[in-house]
Structures are given as C-alpha cells and as structure tokens.
Amino acid sequence: MVATRVVNALSRRLAAGSGTVAGGHVGLAVDPRLLEHLAAGRRVALVSGTNGKTTTTRLLAVALEGSLGRIATNATGSNMPTGHVTALAGAPPGAPAVLEVDEGYLPGLVGALVPEVVVLLNLSRDQLDRTNEVRMLSNRWRRAFSGSPATAVVANADDPLVVWAALPAAKPTWVAAGLSWRRDAIGCPACAGRVEFSSAEKGGWACACGFARPRPDVVLDADEIVLADGRRHRLTLALPGRFNRANAVMAAAAAATMGVGWEESLRQIAAVGEVAGRFSVVEVGGCSARVMLAKNPAGWRELLDLVAPGERPVVVGINARVADGRDPSWLWDVPFERLCGRQVVATGERCRDLSVRLRYAEVAHRTVRDEVAAVRAAWMAHGGGTPGAADVDFIGNYTAFTDVMSRATERTRA
C-alpha cells in the first residue's frame, strides 16, 4: 500500500512536471508495473483499432463524464504505455480511465490491467514499411481475450478480423458499425479461405468454413441506432461523416456496458465538435481551413466521401516520416478520382508522389510543397471566402496534419 502511494505520488509529480509522456518514461523505468499500480481501484475502458481510436476514446470519456465524474484519459492520442502512465498519474485516484491503445500494445494491456471493457473498432493496413500483418494482430488480440474472462468486449461485427479477435471474449457486444474498406478482410482468419461479403448493404459476410458475421446486438442504421430489443435512438452529431457515426455508436455501446444509458451518453456525445483538433476550423496562412486527418487507405476513403460533395478547394498534404510510414505507395489505394472537378493543391514533403497519383486520377491540381503556402494558394485561386466559415478543406496524413496544426494561429469556432 505504501509502495503504491509512493509510486503514485512520484509519477504524479513526474507527469505534472512535463505535461508530456516524458514523466511516464521515467515512471516506467522506476517501476515497470507502474501502470498496474496506477490502474488499481479504477474502472478501466480501452479503445483500439486502426482508425477512429482518438475520436472514440474522447466520445466514450465524454459519455461517461456526466454520470461518473472526472475521467482519466490520454486525449492527445499518445497511445503507448508512457502515455497511459501520464494519463493515469494526472487524474485523481479512483477516477475511471478511458485509454486509447495502440493495436500492438493492446494484448499486453489487457493482461496487465484486466479492463472492464475493451472497444475494438476495425483492423486494416497502416504504415506499409512495418510488417504488422493485420491477421497476425487479430490473432494476438484473440489470445488476449481468451485469457481475460472478466473483460467485456464491444466489437465491430462488420469487420471479420475484429470478430475473429473478439469471439473468445466472455461477453461480446456485437455492433454493426459498418466497414467501407474490405480489402484487408478478405482472407479468412479461421481457415485462410475467402470471406465473402454479401452485396446487400446490410453488411453480411461469411466464409465457407462457417466463420460468419455474428447476429448484431446493436445496429447503426443511417442516423438511427437499433437495439436487439427493437428500441431505437436517434444519433445526432456535431462531428461530420459516416465514420464518426460509427465511432459514436461504438462509444455509446461501451458506455451502456458500463451502466450509462443510451439517451444520456448520446446527449453528451452530440455536443463534441472536434477531437484533438480534427475537424476544427483554424486560421492558416491568412484564411480559415477545416483540418482533417487520414492516415491510411481506409481513413482516406471515408474523408474523401465526406469532402467530395463540397465546393471548397481541397488541400491534400502527404509526408512520409517514421510516424507516417516511409513508403507512400498506399496513395494508389486511395480513390483520389473522387476529387475530379475540384480545386486541388498537393502539398507536404511527398507532394511529388501525390502529384503523380493525381495526374493518373486525372485530377487537375497544383503542387505547393509548403503546407501553409498551399492553403493560401488554394484560397487565393478560389477568390477568397466568407468570413467565419472555412475557406479551404485540408486533409493531411499524420505529420502533415500536426505540422499544419502547429502553424495554425488563432482558432475560430468549428
């Protein structure tokens, strides 16, 4: 007990001093079991998956806050153990925790923390230069849940790799949250055969070996959530896009397993307008831009659907630093053809790769390497905009997005 208190106090001081994960690093070096100590006595929810982690973590924290009070959470997306230490150390003892977890770290954390609930969003290709095959990840998750019977799992029933991982869980909640990128889900994780998706928009899938979509407990049906008992809840969000509706239904389902009613959590979630800067409107290069983040083909597909019907010029920023993955070949898996007819500016350190991709998609564009200059160029070409609204849509991959955010000046309302 004393030891735990000492570690708590120490790590709190370390974390508070820096406000970053540096404190977490030091704390973990002092005591590798620090996370277990810090999580003791808390209700813990973990959120993982390739896309939507940061948003879903925020939405779940917001959903719980009204009923459970202050929540310990890693709101900035630092989703590895040092970030978790920082989040827990910075919150009062006993405060429930909602933690975003990197896919690779999830099995270890499930074993160490025995969370009350784990949210599994989706699994798809990300960072081509690392060899994290998605089927291997799914199997590692699966083993973790076989050994954690006390943990409830809220899983996306439309993603076969997520279902494969969650099947051994004691209390799975299957949520039909949708899956628009299916290219990584075709190889059956059970038999290496082929998963067939039915053409019906309802998202059924099955393999000849018998591995098939489980009957969902919760269905996202456009703007409505349908529960197994027939109850329906209307889903209204300040956040745009189909994928954010999916994130919201996953978060609300997790909140429900933790005892917070659907009406209550959906009311809290509805008000969230931006998450770690994503979808916010910021001032960049003398005009205002709606800034969005997409890291991989699945994420880009969703965002292009979101911006394609609009009229604003679109600035697309691509870097290939370590955090982005060094190989931008995945640009050829993104349907940039959807931007045909729009004002497009290619930017970022790998704007040349993007420019060639856009040429073959027959999307007329300009190339401006500096991101802020690119936003300005797009705005000028469009002949200025209405004050207060966003003049330009900016979509960047990870470091392109964070670069723009760090150079954005005064924020306006989202």
Add this chain to the structure above:
Amino acid sequence: MSLRVVVVHPDLLGTYGDGGNGVVLVQRARWRGIAAELLEATSDGPLPVGDLYCLGGGEDAAQAASAERLRADAVLARAAERGSPVLAVCAGYQILGRTFPAADGRPLAGVGLLDVSTAKGTGRRAVGEILAEPLCTDLPVLTGFENHGGLTARGPNVDPLARVESGVGNGDGTDGAVSGRVVGTYLHGPVLARNPALADLLLSWATGLSLEPLDDGEEAALRDERIAAVRARHAGRWLSCLGRTARTARYVSGRS
C-alpha cells in the same frame, strides 16, 4: 479491340499499392489514343485472357494462395508463352520463380516463368528506398521502395533487370530478373509510376507500336527528388565516414 491490362489477384497481391501499375499502363495507353481497359482479376474467379499482366506484393499466406491458383489454371503461363508481357513485383516476382519461401521458410513451388529461386534471408528485412541501373534495356535509372525478407538467386536462363546502386534487391548486387517479356523486380512505388519509361517499354511490347513520348513533368519531378534524396543520403554517409577518419587521424597525430 482494346488493350486488356490484367491486375492479377489484387485481393491477395494488393498490399503495397502495386495495383497502381495497372492504372499507369491503362492511362498511358489511353493518353496516346490507344483504347485500354483495366481488368482486376480477383482470386475467386478464373484469370481472364489479357494482353499484359501485373502482379504485386502481398503477405505470406496470400502469396502462397495466389501461386497455387496460378499454377492450377496455367492461364498466365500460356499468356507468357504467347508473348504477353508480365510485370511482377515483390511477392509476385517471387511466385513467378521456381520456388519461394512459405511463412515458416519451407520452399513452395512457384509458377516457373522465371529461372529464379527465393529463400528467406537470414538478416534484417530489406526496407527502404532502392536505386538500380538497368542492365538489359536502355532505360534510365530505376527508383522505387523495397520491402521484403527474401533473397533471390538467378539461374542461367534469366538476366538481372538492374544493378543495385543503393538498396538490396535480389541480395547479390542486382535487382529483378528478365526472361523474354517477363519482368520481375522488388521495386514498389508503384514501380511504373516512378519509372514511366519501363511502363512504355511494356506497352510497346504489348502493342507492337513505337509510342510517342508523353509530357511526364510530374513523374520527372518525382524521380529527380527520389534519386537526389537517395544519393544525398549516400554522400552524407560518406562525408560522416570521412569526417570520422579525419578526426581519428588528427587524434592519432596529436595536436595539429
């Protein structure tokens, strides 16, 4: 009659964006007024008869599944016999050889269109930018990104595609293999987006036409940038090595 470009098993060999090679070929034909269509031949159906075939990279289990199907229906082998060009990248290159390694290292039988054999490497996976000087064609230097664990040995019936200037490739200082109109390489990027001259070579083989040049300003800018980035890194390593040597020399010779 339009040119049919077949992307082979994009559901199995589509992990590294190599489907872009098919897009590049079709667009470069169309921009010259040659009708062309892209056929994405997933592994659940028979492989269609086409004029030009592209295979890409993929994960181990998917690679084995693709090889099994290609061996069973022999459509690709017959097409290559007729002289249809085939471009195979990474895992696709490996399965066109005699053998390639399963996930556990065990050798599996390939399609046998190229006299090469691939084994699991013992060292680190080759991941990074690659630059290679073509040996058997008069193409400009090839630029791409490689990402593989296998090392490929050439038999007497193939020529290497290129000599590696920077990177790993086959593992013996060369990259890829060429036999007739079948071309294998480790270069992603996709390779034809980064090396449009190679795309045009394949198109001229498939059509029998000599093709007029296109305005490849975007491709040229990308090539210049990637080639310069790789060479600058090389030069940087050289300089820091020289710097170390100079410092050591000064240290050894005492005060200077």
